Amino acid sequence: MKFDTPAVRNPIDRLKVVGKATPRIDGPLKTTGQAPYAYEQHAAAPGAVYGYIVGAAIAKGRIEAIDHVAASAAPGVLGVVTAQNAGKLDVGAFYVARALAGPEVDHYHQAVAIVVAQTFEQARAAAGLVRVRYARGEGAFDLALAKETAQLLPAKPAQASGIGDFDGAFAGAPVTVDAMYTTPDHAHAMMEPHATIASWSGDQLTLWTAIQLVGWGLRDIAKILGMPKENVRIVAPFIGGGFGGKGSILCDAVLAAVAAKQVGRPVKVALQRALMFNNTTHRAATIQRIRIGATRDGKITAIGHESWSGNLGERPEAATAPTRILYAGANRMTRLRVAHLDLPEASAMRAPGEAPGMMALEIAMDELAEKLALDPVALRILNDTQVDPESPGKPFSRRQLVECLQMGAQKFGWDQRSATPAARREGRWLVGMGMASAIRGAPVIKSAARVSLGKDGGVTVETDMTDIGTGSYTILAQTAAEMLGVPLSTVVVRLGDSRFPEGAGSGGQFGAASSTAGVYAACVKLRAMVAQRLGFGAGELEFADGRVRSGGNSRPLLDAVAQGELQAEDAMEYGDLSKRYAQQTFAAHFVEVGVDAATGEIRIRRMLAVCAAGRIINPMAARSQIIGGMTMGAGAALMEELVVDRRAGFFVNHDLAGYEVPVHADIPHQDVIFLDEVDATIGPLKAKGVGELGISGVPATIANAVYNATGVRVRDYPITLDKLLAHLPPVA
Structure with missing residues (x-):
């Protein structure tokens, strides 16, 4: 289904289910401990053994030797995987850092080995017997020192913008603010650790893993392991928080898969809490300079925002994002620069760009209000804009x-x-x-779903969309119930399985709007199938209270499935509205x-x-x-x-x-x-x-x-x- 013109009145607008404060339908499972998270899928992978990851003890350098003889001979140990016997592992598409160090070490606590044993305690004890000899190298770890070498990447226009004559307007402004601000590195610190169970059946791999975007994970694990996506299944029905840190595949999934292949058993891996902070991703620290010039009555005439952050790769923290669009001002300048740092990789964390950027911008606005002797609320209202200031x-x-x-x-x-x-x-x-x-x-992105109407009147929604504690199960059920005119209690939602149609995934604040639109599209198709079964024409249909009405005709919804269930699958795709509107x-x-x-x-x-x-x-x-x-x-x-x-x-x-x-x-x-x-x-x-x-x-x-x-x-x-x-x- 294509969404390329603004929405008109449709069945959602009845608001009988959508728009109502609704308790989470997954709540009872979670509050009673019955919701199976990645590490708890015991029944799905019988006979699973345990992997324990050894993290690098240096931040930069080389591994000269790994001695795992004692570890391999320890009680219960089934195998020790290192870069020497893991086979080729390609870099993931979303994350820069390699899942397994060797011989080069990219950052502290990068995995150097995984020990697999019959029990968790045996794996942990044996991991303590692994001896690694390093050649420590010189690394860059201080953003303030690396600031002068930070690069503006000209090939990426999103990292720089300019409108009008910022320098001239700022120099001529009667009231100015020019200040530096810093934000530190932040950790996601979610409750559920990064965890995976990996199981092979021939050349077919199944991962039960904590991941926010199943489609990204499927893409990345297939690339890393050099295998077809069709041979991988990812299952993630419940996720105990992510905040961007579980966007795609990390070392727990990669090493569980490699280890399971080597020992011929399903392998369970959970990153110990102390490893998560340095092994996985985080929000990068920033150094930000904000300059604002204004007239004496408070109108912004010049606004400039420069930000420096560090990373292993070329991905900066997009801290200038809010400045580019939040306030009016004819003369504008933003710059993002990224410095190479040998710290763990920086990537997305809740509201990447806006969260750290507004930590600086909105203090600067407060400072401007004080200089103007103007109320901070009034200053912001005065500089409101109804058009994108970078695209008038x-x-x-x-x-x-x-x-x-x-x-x-x-x-x-x-x-x-x-x-x-x-x-x-x-x-x-x-x-x-x-x-x-x-x-x-x-934002909204393409999202698909499958909706089935059973002979008992039950509705089943299936999509690989995830629920990271945000309520996806409930809002998708509300959407289907509204579209098909059935009680919420009759809708079952199944999420987080790559066998289901590919949904939006959870991240970037696009999950709710995108995934519900995918369910809407599937329901539109299912409604048409119901109408055909009931012999209704192309006229306007009303699905309400378990009945279908068209013109003067009314029939029970169940009549449509008397001869068998109906199933519809569709995706919502988008036209150019996002280019026409901010x-x-x-x-x-x-x-x-x-x-x-x-x-x-x-x-x-x-x-x-x-x-x-x-x-x-x-x-x-x-x-x-x-x-x-x-x-x-x-x-x-x-x-x-x-x-x-x-x-x-x-x-x-x-x-x-x-x-x-x-x-x-x-x-x-x-x-x-x-x-x-x-x-x-x-x-x-x-x-x-x-x-x-x-x-x-x-x-x-x-x-x-x-x-x-x-x-x-x-x-x-x-x-x-x-x-x-x-x-x-x-x-x-």
Whole structure:
């Protein structure tokens, strides 16, 4: 099915099921421990043995020798796989880093071996007997030192943009901001570790694995192992969080597959938590310079954003993305530069680009507002634009940023904020408010599904779309129930299996809008098959309450399957609407904090997000996604930092004890408001994703609130008390 013109009224618009707050249909399985995650697929792979990965002890250099004689002779050991006996492994299409080091070592904790044994304990004990001799090499581990050698890649125009005369306009602006900001490396720190069970049957490989995009995984594992995609099956029905870190195949899947081939048994591999931080991907640290010039009444005349990040390959963190589209301004410049670093590979993490970019941009906007003596909300409203500022003829499909800002200010009580920093005290606490805008793209991609109508009236939806804790099972069931006029309880959704039609996968905030559109397309085809079975003509059909109506005729839906079930498969493909319209989601975030005047301790008191993100398919799940993003934003603002040992080249705090993330005590009441919105250019459901909008802008909101509370401007995240203590106002 092709979506190339804006949606008109269709069966989804009845909103009998879609748009209703609906508990997660997979919730009972998860809360009772019955949802099988990758490592728990015991019944699927009987006789599975255990693999334990040995990580490199250096960050850069060569392996001179590996002695695994003692390990191979240890009790229960079935085999030891290294680069010497693994066979050729090609680099994956999505990730640069090799799954198995040898002889070169790319980064610390890169896998150098996997030990396979009858039990996990035997594999772990034997792994401790593997002896590796290294020749340590010189590596680059410090982004600040590598900044001057960072490259602007001219072959990739997305890394640089320019409109008008930025330098001239900035030089001539009566009011300017020119500041540097830094964000550290971040870890995904999801609950479920990277894990895989691999099993071979002849030349057929099955992987039960934790992966967000099954189609990407199928592509990548086939390339890495040099085998046809048709000979691989990937199964991922439940995933315990990903945040971009499980986008495609990583070393657990590759080494489980290689080891299973060698020992002739299914092999289970789970990355131990301490290995995950250095072995897998992370969000890259950035150094950002933002320059904004404005007239004395607050109109932006020049806006420039430069960002430096480091990586093993040529993929920079796209921190300039929000600056390119969020605010008006005739003269514009953005630059992304990437430096080679021998740290673990950097890649996608929730809202890549927007999350770290707005950590800087929205502080800079706050600084500009202060210089102008203008309210921060008013400044943002003044510089709103209804067209893409880099493509003046391209309007936004829907843009309710101003409405988000106005409603947020009114609901939060923004008029009670003191414009003078450190002016409000409540006992020992300095109290302040902060706000920021948020933007995140609303892409859609091709997504397919298969929908079946059984003789008992049950509906089955099948697609390889995944659910990483976001509610995919529920929104796909809601879509099918709405289209076929049946109760939600009669719909069964089966996800995460490469034998099913290829769906969008979970990532990039495209999953919800794309995958529901794929189910819609399959349901349209199924509705036509039902009409034909019932002898209805080409007139308008109504599917409701288990019946099908056309004109004056009405028949039970079950009559269509009296002679056998019906099954339809289709995909939603897209025309050029994304080129004709700027398709984005928007939010305004507001935060109140208290800062201890003596210790610098920061406590978030309350948080509000007002969002405009198309039709909300399931308000309950969408709210959960937004508050989850807000919580991650709080972590990014106040505590999250992968600390780099710049001599040895690794992340020091590589476990959940050393890498701090927010806990319940850190997060106060959070409120989320969704504006009424449908976006007919996105797809037939007129819905957009929200999973990454919730984090965008939040760290800067907190930074701005801390400044309002204390008068201390921190431009280097995270905002820890050591950055406040020496500058706090005197204790009364």
